[in-house]
Amino acid sequence: MKTTTLSRRKFLRRTALATTAAVALPYMRTSYSAGRLALGVWDHWVPGANDTLTKICNEWGEKNHVDVHIDFITSVGDKDILTASAEAQAHTGHDIMQHRSWQIQVHRNVLEPVDDVIDKLVKEHGPISTISAYLANYEGKWRGVPAVIGSQIKPCCSRIDLYKQHTGVDVTKIFPYGDTRDPALVESWNWDLYLSTAEKLFKAGYPVGLPMGQTSDAIDWVGALFRSYGAVFIDEKDNIKIDSDETRAAIEYARKLMAVNPPDVFAWDDSGNNKWLISGKGSSIMNPPSAWSVAKRDNIKVAEQCWTHDMPRGPKGRFAPYLPFFYGVWSFGSNKSAAKDLVHHIVDKPQAKRQVEASNGYDLPAFKSYYDFDTWKKVEPPLGTVYNYPPRGDEELSIAGYPARPDVASQIYNQSIQTVMIAKVTQGRQKVDDVIKWASGELEGYLRG
Amino acid sequence: MDDMISRTAFVPPAAPAVVPRGNLYRLSRRRSTVAFLFTLPLIIVIVGLVIYPGLYAIYLSLLNKRMTHFIGLGNYAFLFGRETFWMVVEQSAIFAITAVVFKALIGVITSHLVNNLPAKGQRKWRGMLLVPWVIPLSLSTLCWWWLFDPTYSAFNWLLGALGGPHIPWLSDPFWARFCTILVNVWYGSPFFLIMYLAALKSVPEQLYEAAAIDGANGWQKFVHITLPMMRNIIAITVLFSLIVTFANYDIVRVLTSGGPYNTTHIFATWAFNIGIASGDIPLGAAVSFFMFPIMAISAVFILRGVRKRGKEI
Numbered sequence: 001m002k003t004t005t006l007s008r009r010k011f012l013r014r015t016a017l018a019t020t021a022a023v024a025l026p027y028m029r030t031s032y033s034a035g036r037l038a039l040g041v042w043d044h045w046v047p048g049a050n051d052t053l054t055k056i057c058n059e060w061g062e063k064n065h066v067d068v069h070i071d072f073i074t075s076v077g078d079k080d081i082l083t084a085s086a087e088a089q090a091h092t093g094h095d096i097m098q099h100r101s102w103q104i105q106v107h108r109n110v111l112e113p114v115d116d117v118i119d120k121l122v123k124e125h126g127p128i129s130t131i132s133a134y135l136a137n138y139e140g141k142w143r144g145v146p147a148v149i150g151s152q153i154k155p156c157c158s159r160i161d162l163y164k165q166h167t168g169v170d171v172t173k174i175f176p177y178g179d180t181r182d183p184a185l186v187e188s189w190n191w192d193l194y195l196s197t198a199e200k201l202f203k204a205g206y207p208v209g210l211p212m213g214q215t216s217d218a219i220d221w222v223g224a225l226f227r228s229y230g231a232v233f234i235d236e237k238d239n240i241k242i243d244s245d246e247t248r249a250a251i252e253y254a255r256k257l258m259a260v261n262p263p264d265v266f267a268w269d270d271s272g273n274n275k276w277l278i279s280g281k282g283s284s285i286m287n288p289p290s291a292w293s294v295a296k297r298d299n300i301k302v303a304e305q306c307w308t309h310d311m312p313r314g315p316k317g318r319f320a321p322y323l324p325f326f327y328g329v330w331s332f333g334s335n336k337s338a339a340k341d342l343v344h345h346i347v348d349k350p351q352a353k354r355q356v357e358a359s360n361g362y363d364l365p366a367f368k369s370y371y372d373f374d375t376w377k378k379v380e381p382p383l384g385t386v387y388n389y390p391p392r393g394d395e396e397l398s399i400a401g402y403p404a405r406p407d408v409a410s411q412i413y414n415q416s417i418q419t420v421m422i423a424k425v426t427q428g429r430q431k432v433d434d435v436i437k438w439a440s441g442e443l444e445g446y447l448r449g
Numbered sequence: 450m451d452d453m454i455s456r457t458a459f460v461p462p463a464a465p466a467v468v469p470r471g472n473l474y475r476l477s478r479r480r481s482t483v484a485f486l487f488t489l490p491l492i493i494v495i496v497g498l499v500i501y502p503g504l505y506a507i508y509l510s511l512l513n514k515r516m517t518h519f520i521g522l523g524n525y526a527f528l529f530g531r532e533t534f535w536m537v538v539e540q541s542a543i544f545a546i547t548a549v550v551f552k553a554l555i556g557v558i559t560s561h562l563v564n565n566l567p568a569k570g571q572r573k574w575r576g577m578l579l580v581p582w583v584i585p586l587s588l589s590t591l592c593w594w595w596l597f598d599p600t601y602s603a604f605n606w607l608l609g610a611l612g613g614p615h616i617p618w619l620s621d622p623f624w625a626r627f628c629t630i631l632v633n634v635w636y637g638s639p640f641f642l643i644m645y646l647a648a649l650k651s652v653p654e655q656l657y658e659a660a661a662i663d664g665a666n667g668w669q670k671f672v673h674i675t676l677p678m679m680r681n682i683i684a685i686t687v688l689f690s691l692i693v694t695f696a697n698y699d700i701v702r703v704l705t706s707g708g709p710y711n712t713t714h715i716f717a718t719w720a721f722n723i724g725i726a727s728g729d730i731p732l733g734a735a736v737s738f739f740m741f742p743i744m745a746i747s748a749v750f751i752l753r754g755v756r757k758r759g760k761e762i
Binding site: 077078081082085102103105106212213214215262263264265266267268269272275276279281407410411414415419420423424427428438441442445448449 | 515527601707729
């Protein structure tokens with residue numbers, strides 16, 4: 001039987017030939033040779049908004065030979081928070097995860113520092129909002145990059161016709177379409193005027209709708225109210241300061257305002273105020289443009305009369321409730337440098353413009369230099385309806401719980417202590433002093449290490 | 450002749466050679482081993498999804514908020530001093546006990562009604578009455594939420610059409626608690642119906658006949674025959690339902706999220722709020738574990754009664 005043997009000489013010759021060929025031949029780049037990235041992103045309310053992000057990521061992926069895969073995770077039932085928590089504990093999952101406002105500090109120990117991405121963005125586009133820094137910069141390191149998608153403020157959205165007819169106030173004159181604000185008129189839009197118009201609207205059968213439950217729409221506007229009265233619950237040095245004249249003043253004001261709201265506001269979830277406005281019964285809510293977007297589809301007569309404008313001014317300023325979302329790169333991810341590149345790309349101005357357009361102006365970027373996007377200028381009806389959505393005047397961005405340390409403030413926020421206090425005083429008819437005492441006890445507990 | 454008989458006589462075949470078998474073979478042929486292997490997938494699921502997470506949660510509840518060091522029972526001691534915690538305990542007890550009492554009552558009544566139906570029609574009634582229990586709970590609770598919706602409540606629309614008042618189903622603490630208990634009773638009553646129906650069918654008919662001969666009326670038969678015969682089943686179903694109801698999450702989460710102003714929070718929803726939403730996982734784990742001693746003590750007392758009655762029989 002003939003046998004073939006591989007001699008040492010033959011083996012060495014073949015190996016040398018193969019190595020030479022590998023080095024000498026031009027390098028053929030295969031698809032996705034730079035790896036794979038998985039993103040977990042918030043499932044947008046606005047139809048079509050997800051598709052734009054998918055296109056942006058795929059374009060980047062094609063250019064950089066990275067296989068990008070996106071999972072859109074709903075916030076209904078807090079599935080996005082649960083998914084992130086599970087991945088943080090298990091140290092496995094997506095490479096990039098989108099986080100709601102407080103979740104960056106919750107997962108800060110497993111998030112990769114992204115100072116390089118932030119520095120680049122700030123250099124190109126100017127400063128980031130203070131609240132974004134408060135929520136994502138921990139011990140001098142940025143752990144999240146402010147996202148465009150999902151980031152929002154909740155200013156007033158009022159019915160032009162009802163305000164004119166029943167209160168004589170023209171909100172389009174106070175906050176016009178264009179840079180022609182009259183400072184005196186803007187100054188007149190304060191909580192006292194808001195209350196007096198709310199009383200007239202209540203008598204006319206078109207109450208304002210301000211939720212007082214334990215979901216974020218309620219917590220956000222109440223947080224802005226307290227802040228505008230100068231009420232601080234816990235300061236940045238862990239001092240409990242809730243027992244103050246400012247807190248009492250804010251609660252007394254809220255007591256009067258809740259008396260001219262529908263009685264069911266204590267049970268409203270985040271869709272309650274939207275439904276109230278769209279039903280045609282509501283004269284004003286505090287919400288991003290999602291309510292107007294749905295009214296455009298379901299009740300065009302209401303949508304045509306919607307005007308988004310600034311929050312009322314309090315004794316200590318005008319504050320807009322801000323809820324930024326962030327992109328975080330897990331420290332246990334396997335393709336972190338590509339992940340950071342992709343995040344930078346998504347948040348960069350040209351891509352941000354596309355995302356804002358796809359969301360009909362709902363998404364609010366963290367850079368003031370992005371407020372010149374024409375989406376807010378051109379969507380209608382009516383024309384200019386969301387022109388004043390990005391803060392253009394003296395509105396300062398705020399979040400309930402600020403200025404306490406983020407891990408403490410997140411409990412003030414998520415335990416809805418502010419709305420619970422007002423509900424106890426108004427609906428529960430408890431004494432203000434007793435409620436403040438109760439809240440003080442709760443705050444002590446939040447300071448535990 | 451005898452030789453012929455002896456030559457043609459049946460000769461039994463030689464016994465097969467015995468092949469020595471190992472211990473492993475013998476073990477695998479035992480019934481208990483086969484039974485264990487059949488139940489192994491379920492055991493793995495229970496260990497993986499119940500026992501391991503439970504033990505991990507106990508470990509987490511012994512850590513500080515940042516999960517950096519061990520603090521023993523510090524989280525539990527902290528909870529004992531919180532007013533909100535005792536409110537949650539009270540609310541959980543009201544929710545669980547009220548719901549279970551009503552479920553048991555409805556179960557007893559409907560099981561008697563169904564039992565007295567002609568045999569031909571019983572099956573379809575049983576099927577229809579089981580429907581609430583087979584629909585996924587979060588789905589059915591969402592439907593209830595729409596019925597109670599603050600703006601578009603179908604119940605309020607109906608009441609309005611009949612000239613009745615608008616009821617703040619989910620925004621008033623009393624009505625919010627009423628709604629959560631109502632949904633739980635609606636969902637859980639079929640379980641009690643089925644268990645009590647089975648128990649009723651096992652009561653010997655001769656006892657009722659003998660009682661009838663002695664002149665007992667319906668109520669006397671129920672009190673002196675039916676209830677004593679069903680006592681163990683009642684005890685076990687009440688215990689089981691108490692445990693499940695105490696640990697309920699879906700109904701409160703979907704209907705009220707614990708509001709208005711924390712007045713419908715129960716252990717599970719409050720634990721989620723603290724642990725997941727607020728980021729204090731160790732404290733959230735400690736809250737959820739408070740259910741365990743309460744349930745364990747209830748189980749000891751109820752099962753002791755069952756064992757005692759079993760011995761008497």
